[in-house]
Amino acid sequence: MTTTVELADALIVGSGYGGAIPAFYLAAGGAKVVILERGPQLSANDFVHDMKLGSYTRYLDIVVGDGISVVAGNCVGGGSVVNFAAALRAPSFVFNRVGSQGVRQWPASISRSTLDPWYDLSELTLPVAKQTWNDVSYAGGVFAAACDHAGRTANPVPLAVDMSKCTNCGWQLNGCRFNAKRSMILNYLPAATALGAKIRPMHEVQSLAPATTSGYRYRVNYNVVNPDGTVASSSAIEAKVVVLAAGALGTPVILQRSAATLGTMPFAVGKFFSSNGDHLSSFVVNEDKVASYLGLHRDANTAYQASFIGKSVGTMSYDGLDPSKAEFLRYSLQQLYFAPLSNTLVKATAGAPGWFGVDKKAMRHDWKSWLTVLAMTEDDNEGGFGPPPPTGTYSRITAGLVQNSLQYRPTANTIRGWTAADTELATIMTRGGLATQVNDWTFDVLGTVTTHPLSSARMGDNANLSALDQYNELRGFPGIFVTDGSAVPTSLCVNPSLTIAALANRAVPGIILRARGAGASVRYTAQTPDGSTAEQATIMALPEVQRATA
Amino acid sequence: MGSFVHGGLSRRRAVQAGIIATGGAVGLGIVLPIADAATTTAPGTIAPAALDQATTLTLEAYADTVVPGEKRTPDDITIAGVAPGPSAVVAGALDVLQMPEVGLATSLPGLAMLLNGQAAGYAAQAGLALDPNLPPFVALPFPHRVALTVSLTTPGRPDHPYWVLLATLISWAFDTGGAQHTTEALSTGHAGLAWIGFPAPNADGIWRFPQFSYRRQLAKPSPRTTRSGSPA
Numbered sequence: 001m002t003t004t005v006e007l008a009d010a011l012i013v014g015s016g017y018g019g020a021i022p023a024f025y026l027a028a029g030g031a032k033v034v035i036l037e038r039g040p041q042l043s044a045n046d047f048v049h050d051m052k053l054g055s056y057t058r059y060l061d062i063v064v065g066d067g068i069s070v071v072a073g074n075c076v077g078g079g080s081v082v083n084f085a086a087a088l089r090a091p092s093f094v095f096n097r098v099g100s101q102g103v104r105q106w107p108a109s110i111s112r113s114t115l116d117p118w119y120d121l122s123e124l125t126l127p128v129a130k131q132t133w134n135d136v137s138y139a140g141g142v143f144a145a146a147c148d149h150a151g152r153t154a155n156p157v158p159l160a161v162d163m164s165k166c167t168n169c170g171w172q173l174n175g176c177r178f179n180a181k182r183s184m185i186l187n188y189l190p191a192a193t194a195l196g197a198k199i200r201p202m203h204e205v206q207s208l209a210p211a212t213t214s215g216y217r218y219r220v221n222y223n224v225v226n227p228d229g230t231v232a233s234s235s236a237i238e239a240k241v242v243v244l245a246a247g248a249l250g251t252p253v254i255l256q257r258s259a260a261t262l263g264t265m266p267f268a269v270g271k272f273f274s275s276n277g278d279h280l281s282s283f284v285v286n287e288d289k290v291a292s293y294l295g296l297h298r299d300a301n302t303a304y305q306a307s308f309i310g311k312s313v314g315t316m317s318y319d320g321l322d323p324s325k326a327e328f329l330r331y332s333l334q335q336l337y338f339a340p341l342s343n344t345l346v347k348a349t350a351g352a353p354g355w356f357g358v359d360k361k362a363m364r365h366d367w368k369s370w371l372t373v374l375a376m377t378e379d380d381n382e383g384g385f386g387p388p389p390p391t392g393t394y395s396r397i398t399a400g401l402v403q404n405s406l407q408y409r410p411t412a413n414t415i416r417g418w419t420a421a422d423t424e425l426a427t428i429m430t431r432g433g434l435a436t437q438v439n440d441w442t443f444d445v446l447g448t449v450t451t452h453p454l455s456s457a458r459m460g461d462n463a464n465l466s467a468l469d470q471y472n473e474l475r476g477f478p479g480i481f482v483t484d485g486s487a488v489p490t491s492l493c494v495n496p497s498l499t500i501a502a503l504a505n506r507a508v509p510g511i512i513l514r515a516r517g518a519g520a521s522v523r524y525t526a527q528t529p530d531g532s533t534a535e536q537a538t539i540m541a542l543p544e545v546q547r548a549t550a
Numbered sequence: 551m552g553s554f555v556h557g558g559l560s561r562r563r564a565v566q567a568g569i570i571a572t573g574g575a576v577g578l579g580i581v582l583p584i585a586d587a588a589t590t591t592a593p594g595t596i597a598p599a600a601l602d603q604a605t606t607l608t609l610e611a612y613a614d615t616v617v618p619g620e621k622r623t624p625d626d627i628t629i630a631g632v633a634p635g636p637s638a639v640v641a642g643a644l645d646v647l648q649m650p651e652v653g654l655a656t657s658l659p660g661l662a663m664l665l666n667g668q669a670a671g672y673a674a675q676a677g678l679a680l681d682p683n684l685p686p687f688v689a690l691p692f693p694h695r696v697a698l699t700v701s702l703t704t705p706g707r708p709d710h711p712y713w714v715l716l717a718t719l720i721s722w723a724f725d726t727g728g729a730q731h732t733t734e735a736l737s738t739g740h741a742g743l744a745w746i747g748f749p750a751p752n753a754d755g756i757w758r759f760p761q762f763s764y765r766r767q768l769a770k771p772s773p774r775t776t777r778s779g780s781p782a
Contacts, residue, residue: 049757050733051726054651067705089780123778130779133767144769154769158779167758177756296764308749310762318772318781332781340746344721352700356616356717358633364617364725365635367746397715399651400722444703445714494781 007213008034009520010511011220011239013205013254016078017497018245018484020188021504022511024529027195029512031522034198034237035189036222038246038392039075041201043185047081047175051340056174057400058227062446063249064397065406068275068383069446070249070453071173076201078247079485079497080183081175083451084312084336085160086495087128089119089502093323093330097490100380100413105489107461107470109543110503117542118502121535123158125528126182126501131156131311135163138298138306139371140314142285143335145294147317150428154315157334160497161311172312173339191529202226204392205246205254208480209261211238215519217479218242229396240518241511244474245484245504246393248273248453249404252385252486253393255457255467255474266475268467269457273383275408276452277331277491279375279418280338280441281425282346284366285434293432305368312337313495320424321493328413331377331421332493333428338372341400345449346370347439355442371429375421379491381455383408408448452496457486459503471510471544472503479514483507509548524549601658604685606644608662609716611688613643615695616717617724617742627684630692636724636741643720645729652719661712662687665702672698 009031012019019035027033039059048055059075060082073082092112097105122128136144136156144154165180172181179186193199202225209219216238224232244251252270259265290296290303297303316334323330348359386405389395394402410418422440429435441449460466463475472487474480483504485496492499512524526539539545601609610628619637621629629637648655662685669686672694673679680689690698702713722728724742727735733755735743751757774782 049751049755050731051722051728051735052731053646053649053722053728055731057651089776089778091774091781119778119780128778134763134765136764136768137762138764141764141768148769152769153772155771155775155779168762169757169759171757296768298761298764305747306762309759315769318774321772321774321781340725340748341722343725343746344718353696356699356703356721357696358618361617361619361633361635364746367748398653398719399649401715401718444705445718447705498780 005213005219006235006237007216008032008237008239009515009522010034010241010243011036011218011237012243012245013220014038014078014245014247014250014484015076015189015199016073016080016184016245016247016484017500018487018504019078019243020184020192021501022243022245022481022483022508023197024188024192024195025508025524026512026515026522027192027197028525028527029522031515031520033192033196034200035192036203036205036220037076037199037201038204038225038250039073039201040227041076041199042081042175044177044179047177049169049171049174049177053399059175060173060400061402062400063394064401064403064446065408067447068406068408069449070406071449071451072247072249072453076199077183077185077189081185082173083497084172084495085181085497086313086334087123087126087158087160087498088494089116090492090494090499091321091323094490094492097327097378099490100411101465103462103465105460105465107459109470110459115502115506117535117538118506119498121505121526121528121539122498122501124532124535125187125530126160128158128160128498129163130158131163131314135311137168137310137314137337138304139310139337140335141296142290142294142304142371143373144315145296146428146431146434149294150431152317152319152428154317157313157316159311159313166311168310170308170310170312170337171339173341187529206257206391207254207261208242208258213238216240217518223391231391240520241479241481241515243511244480244482248456248485249406250393251482251484252456253388253404256385257388262477266467267464268460270385272381272455272458272465273385273406273408273453274379274381274455274488274491275383275448275450276454276496277375277377277379277414277417277493278448278450278452279377279421280345280372280449281375281422281438282370282372282441283429283435283438284363284369285371285429286436287369289432289434293434307337307368307370310337320421328378328380328417329420330493331375331417333421333425334374334376334495336372336374340367343367345441345445347442350437350439354439355444373425375418375425376452376493376495377414377417377421377491378493379414379417380411381490382411382414383456385456410448452485454485454488454492454496455490457482458489459487460489472507473510473514479518481507481511506544509545513548601644601648605659605662607688608665608685609644609647609658610639611695612665612699612716613638613720613723615692615699616720617641618692628688630695632692635745638720638724638742641724641740641742642727642729643723646719646723647716649729654719661716664709664712668702669698
């Protein structure tokens with residue numbers, strides 16, 4: 001019996017930063033590209049200003065593991081749609097981390113200076129805007145002023161946001177209905193589809209297997225899923241190269257399941273997961289002290305009362321990113337605003353019950369005076385995945401909540417970093433009576449909470465500690481690449497999206513090299529989605545490109 | 551957090567099965583209702599049946615423990631009346647728990663029974679005599695409801711997922727008005743959104759804040775800042 005199967009030069013799994021960027025360059029170079037995305041395809045008007053369960057939960061989930069929970073996007077554009085668009089380069093020391101194993105965690109070929117050209121390209125193409133002090137929210141202003149009064153520095157955070165379109169609505173977690181947030185659905189994905197790439201929403205990849213068609217390397221098995229998660233149909237595509245970018249919670253699960261058909265996976269698949277060291281605190285600021293101590297006034301009657309107003313990320317302090325400090329003790333502190341969805345996790349008191357009960361109820365009455373700060377620290381890559389579920393990458397609990405097999409038990413190293421960040425934050429915020437107590441979010445409900453899952457199929461030079469080589473290719477499986485947060489070897493001490501974008505950009509020449517090796521007619525161009533060639537000469541001279549085009 | 555779900559079942563069915571399986575594993579001797587396939591529906595299809603009185607009373611008492619508030623009437627038995635302002639009960643906690651999208655409705659009687667079993671055990675250990683005419687959790691004085699809930703929501707217990715799931719949904723009812731569209735919740739005076747002071751939208755039901763910034767430099771930037779604004 002002869003069966004026909006759909007063929008593509010490049011099959012991309014996922015449409016966030018890690019999927020959209022390679023998809024664009026492969027399409028621009030002439031390859032036949034298909035993108036399979038698990039979630040729905042949405043546009044500005046679909047991003048609701050609404051907290052009704054069943055509305056925003058179409059495309060946003062809290063993924064609950066054992067000891068950890070992750071806030072994740074689930075739609076075309078992936079995390080870029082629901083994130084807060086902070087676009088930061090990782091500090092130089094991050095690339096030299098040795099972790100608790102005492103071994104360099106990053107490939108020797110990647111440092112801040114070798115990645116800087118790829119950061120340049122990513123900033124140009126999103127593009128990234130520097131917030132001015134006129135762009136910074138009231139909450140960002142209070143945090144910056146508090147840092148200043150405590151003798152610290154604070155910076156407005158660069159954002160992938162069009163400042164002229166931003167209405168400072170406070171609903172950034174729900175996606176941007178004003179097309180101000182420069183997510184993948186506004187840059188790389190439309191450019192890729194204009195060049196012929198096909199995006200297939202509601203297509204959930206299950207596993208990879210050897211291809212059966214001559215000249216093609218891998219068969220990608222997928223289910224078409226209904227909005228309620230049930231399976232409508234199943235099929236497969238065969239491709240010369242496969243780019244896995246299903247997110248740090250999706251990619252390792254697909255690889256785990258593929259072991260049955262492809263053979264033993266590298267040891268590091270599904271291991272060494274990092275939470276980016278994310279550690280959140282929320283507290284009430286004293287309105288009188290905002291006026292009298294910080295000298296801030298919104299108007300004649302109001303000092304602050306604006307927790308919910310403005311861009312979700314305003315200001316941050318880099319003071320803790322001190323390269324002279326010991327590993328695990330370096331961190332940034334970033335002011336941000338989370339929707340009331342996360343109010344559950346905020347503690348009114350350090351002791352029990354803390355996150356619920358009478359004191360918490362009273363704290364809720366001051367919600368407009370809340371301030372939330374995210375510490376991004378150096379964790380110990382201590383997370384790992386259990387066996388995959390029968391299909392997909394998680395099981396649904398209820399609207400907005402799904403469960404996966406990830407386990408995370410913070411080590412003493414990670415906890416030391418959190419404690420150092422907590423102590424510094426309390427010093428800044430209690431000075432002058434600005435806050436009476438500063439508590440981190442509870443671990444009782446959802447464990448460690450992160451919006452930045454990383455490292456679950458990471459790059460590296462050591463074959464025992466990394467699943468990918470220095471060019472993002474899966475060890476032992478030529479033509480399979482991982483370009484999402486899974487590939488990032490360690491926590492970054494800043495928001496990861498720009499680093500994921502830079503690494504995905506850097507991986508593209510190698511992916512194209514492999515596609516050509518399987519007979520695909522494709523070449524690398526360093527053009528950008530808007531047609532700019534400003535960085536082209538610089539990029540074409542980089543060693544990653546020279547290797548692939550020689 | 552432990553496991554909510556077990557493999558080999560459809561996802562929403564698995565939630566029900568997980569509750570049943572772990573309830574048995576805890577060894578409490580409480581039989582939870584097995585959700586019938588015909589009543590375990592996809593989101594937005596069939597409205598759940600009304601809850602029995604004991605389940606309603608028990609879940610109201612748990613909701614008031616998570617977000618406590620004022621009694622509705624002087625003889626209110628589920629709301630303890632220990633905090634000013636609205637309880638999660640009047641902010642729609644049971645509405646959220648019964649939403650088809652939440653998919654938990656058929657498990658609520660079993661969860662209430664499990665909670666009452668825990669309350670009875672707690673009372674016996676503490677030497678408390680409870681009103682036999684009330685579900686045990688409802689009969690607990692408020693400080694004991696809190697103490698038991700602290701114990702139930704401490705990670706490590708096999709039944710921990712149930713109590714934090716219920717508490718999360720109850721909190722979402724209060725903080726987000728999750729059973730209603732937000733514009734509708736605000737226009738009808740949702741008690742939780744009013745308590746936290748959630749702002750009103752513009753006339754078109756969309757939020758925009760033309761005034762959002764102090765518009766002045768409020769700190770010196772880090773000396774380790776590079777050209778695009780990132781740390782060095």
